[in-house]
Amino acid sequence: MALIKKYGLEDRSLPGVHIGYSHTDLIAACESEPERIVKEVKAAGRTAIKQGCGILVTGFAALSVFLAEQGIRQIDGVPVLDSQAALIKAAEMMVDLRRLGMPKPRKGPLFDVSGEDIQTARRRYGLQ
Structure with a gap:
């Protein structure tokens, strides 16, 4: 909640x-x-x-x-x-928007992720 x-x-x-x-x-x-x-x-x-x-x-x-x-x-x-399908489609949409020249969002309630959080996720999923 x-x-x-x-x-x-x-x-x-x-x-x-x-x-x-x-x-x-x-x-x-x-x-x-x-x-x-x-x-x-x-x-x-x-x-x-x-x-x-x-x-x-x-x-x-x-x-x-x-x-x-x-x-x-x-x-x-x-x-x-289907939250996984929705997540994938949202990611695909963000890629498409970037290709059209839309800048990467840096502010707002969905983008208040710290650099430390990103590094933790990368390590957890083997992306580093």
Whole structure:
């Protein structure tokens, strides 16, 4: 909720619906009991939809990937955001805009990443 508040989206967001797993347990359950997780996510999604949700966004990127792999693109007509696909498309768009001459953004709420954060990410993902 802190990021929602930071970006001024409180009036456009609903509280999340937790399905009751830690990250580690969720990954294990996705591997061992995928049908059960799909069923639980659909139930949680329906709860959010009843509250007025117009798009379902998972709070854990790995769950988004899992749902995409399971072919879950919508629940009762409400889209489920594939956060990995959205991230890739956003990166592709930024590359296209740079090729058109748009300068690289340096300020704003999405670009307050320190040089130290960038170096940490590069090390973590083997890009250094």
